[in-house]
Amino acid sequence: MGNNYESITSHNARRIPMVLQSILIGALAGGIVVFYRLILTKAENYAFSMYKYVGEHIKFIPILFVVLILAGFLLSYLTQKNKMIRGSGIPQVKGILIGYFDQNWLSTLLCKFAGGTLAILGGLSLGREGPSIQLGASVAEGIGNKTGKSRMERKILIASGASAGLAAAFNAPLAGVMFALEEIFKYFSPIILLSTMGAAVVADFISKNFFGLEPVFHLEVTGLLGLQEYWLVIVLSIVVGILGAFYNTILIYSQKLYQKVPFLKDNNRIVVPFVCAGLVGLYFPNILGSGHHMFTLLSPDSGIPFLIILLVLKFIFSMISFGSGAPGGIFFPLLVLGATIGAIFAKISILYFGLSPALFDNVIILAMAGFFAAIVRAPITGIVLIMEMTGSLSHMLSLTIVSMGAVIIADQLKSPPIYDALLDNLTAGHKHDAHEEHSKKIVIERVVCHNSIFEDKAVRDVPWPRNCLLVSIKRGEKEFIPNGNTLLKAGDYMFILTDINNEWQNRKSLDKMNS
Template sequence: MGNNYKLLTDNYFENILVVFKSLLIGLAAGGVVVLYRITLTYAEQFAFGMYGFLKENLEFIPLVLLLLCMAACFLGFLVSKDGMISGSGIPQLEGMLRGYFGKRKSWLHTLCSKFLGGTIAIGGGLSLGREGPSIQLGACVAEGLGKKIGKGRLEKKILMASGASAGLAAAFNAPMAGVIFALEEIFKYFSPVILLSMMSAAVAADFVSKQVFGLAPIFNFEITQGMPLNSYWILVILGILLGGMGAFYNYVLLKTKMLYGKMKSLNTTIKIMIPFVMAGILGIIFPVVLGGGHRIIEELTLENGIGFLVIVFIIKFIFSMVSFGSGAPGGIFFPLIILGAAIGAIFAKIAIEYLGFDQELFNNFIIFAMAGYFTAIVRAPITGIVLIMEMTGSFTHILPLTVVAVTAYIVADLLKSPPVYEALLADLICKENSEEKEESHKKIVVELIVRHGSEFENLQVKDINWPGKSLLVGVKQGDRVIIPKGDTEIKVGDYLTVLTDINSECRIKEILNEMNEPL
């Protein structure tokens, strides 16, 4: 506990040391994720090559179906042995940082199984992304190194979040998006040491990635002009559409997961076999929707009609739901961005053909829709804006991107659509053993920053109803650390350090976070 407390106070040497450790984490995580990207590239090429051959040689259909079923069986075996590799890995990481999933396989087992499982899924053509697994792989690397170089649980968690930041940075050549996503979605708050640690890891991983893949952005959209200011009204309409579509995406995804869960008669292998068989069918009749979605980007042109783009969106949407809902290792991050791009292309076609907008704005609408759809689903607007700017290499759209993202966020929130990763984490927690655990002799600290309008604001310590099995041991106001007394007054922006036992960590965090919500 002492090491954790030092990290939150004035031990500047320890803080600087954590930043350098994060730099090392970034280099290691970047190397692993770069290898994962290369492997997935070959896996996707294999999938398209296999289905291209099959389309010309239909007599091999039974052989390919047998191969797909064998791949599904092996993947089902991996998932049944290590449930932490199922899905994207982001909810699992968030849960681990909050104190859940204490009984799990080692970091090395998860890393190897996720790496292999994600490769098999993409090799089969499933509609899954690399970003979630890359984030989890980065965190696994950080967890492994953290056991050697980390001091205390809090420092190890910072290193894991830094590894996650590095994973996203290396996956998309997007270092700032990696930092912001880790802060906005995973860690939920930041202090200078957390911010600098994540930035160091992300920049180091991005450096490794660019050494291999070059400086070019992920997407290469040709932008010849910006959105006229007198046309911003249509961005609000686009944002409203994306907010509604994002809420629908979350609803269908959670219902699909629930439907798979109700199939008690089907084991993990059979469930994973469903998208593999579907991939085999689509590989013959409509291969453009296979994999993460890079091939779809090539089809988003003015030459293709609205009907074709709608069909692409619908089939990709359904295939993505079936793929992710099965529990196969792989993310939703990239596929949902591709779906957003498809919505943007459809919207652009309508705006150009029926509302008189300039054809040169076609790619602009695609970029705006990517950010808006991501924001509506994940509910991380800053990440969405920065990610799309880094992925497209265009930094001239911050104002229209913000208009679309904020509008989409508000609409999705009004529709009471839960952020997708929060909902998926809640589902995982429900599956975990919820029985009350005995108090452990091992103590840890929980930190939070007092927010405006919370139950803590302007109250004395003695007047706050602290949860059982917890003790306030430190209050940091600016650069000043206070040993709390009964008459110590809590202010907005204070860092509170609460002591609890390791088995009560999850419950204490939940209660304190509820108390810290604005009234």
């Protein structure tokens, strides 16, 4: 217990070793994610070629569907063998950090890599970013198990791997860091910042050596919205906020719907999206895969009815694909959906409200950020991600307005952040004996927030969760051991000792008290 506490609270002693470990993690995770990204690119191109060929040679259609059905059964088998590879992977990473799950990191890495590749090879509407984050986290867990001095240190390394995974997947190192802080940990810590940044920058460097310096999205941004047009930004934030809440609701419902159908079991559930992919590939191939090919269709020349059909079909196919539990993310498909919403909004604004056609791509950028913020509830990550993915740094004000507006609308509609909701689904019925004390301990770090239960209260007056002990406080550059009379101040870093059997319950309780 002493070693665990000392290794995570002695910040100056552990800072350099942890950053060095994170750099190693960034190099290894970046290499694996780059390889995964290359494989997925080839798999997606092959899927388009395969469906095009079969469409021109219809005698092969029966063979195509036999192959797709077999692939669905194979992928179902993989997800049965390792349930941690189902879906995006981000809720699983969050669950590991909270203390819900344990896993065989090597099995998860290999099965996720194979499963994600097979899903994209079939043309399912899934992205690479969630699996990339899980791959990076799995690499980090393997290294952390060998080099980490405590459970908390190993978890910081896992978050660094997740940050590296996102950075390599999107050429977006700052977004990787912000995602770790805003979505995974939900608080700022210098050691977490340094570790995640070290891993993300190294992974991004490796990625750029393979994919170049060009941004992921090639959008022509030739002008800026005038201040007189910002009312459109506010309206857009309302639209994407409502649609983002709708997206979350239907995504969660799609998972439950699969479970309600009597003949769909774990061993055959993923056959459904593969069969749907076959139909889509033959009749409307533009919505196959993650959605890269859809961007070529988003232009001022596209008609509104066509864009609406594109949006609806991509949305339905995405729900069918992800709801089945097939390995793959929602990140990229939801950005594509957001871009399509932006294209429709821009087209309407050009036709009826005098918006210049030159600002068409500007609106697409804003819609992507707002839609992401409404769904994930990580607006800063969304703003940084879109700026890095588009290479445009001139939209800070409008991106902020649309993202914050979308978050407010989604909150008012009582829509939970998607990854929290997915984690709740994963842990429904999760059994853990919270009353049995364990000899192994872990230190939980939390920052005292303004207007929380902790602020301006003496330690003895705080209703601490069961089996929690406040062992240290860091205030500014000073760290000290508190007593019952110590007053907690906003901004204090609290180091709270608990046993591993109570970790996830106490994390949830502390977060609720600190909100």
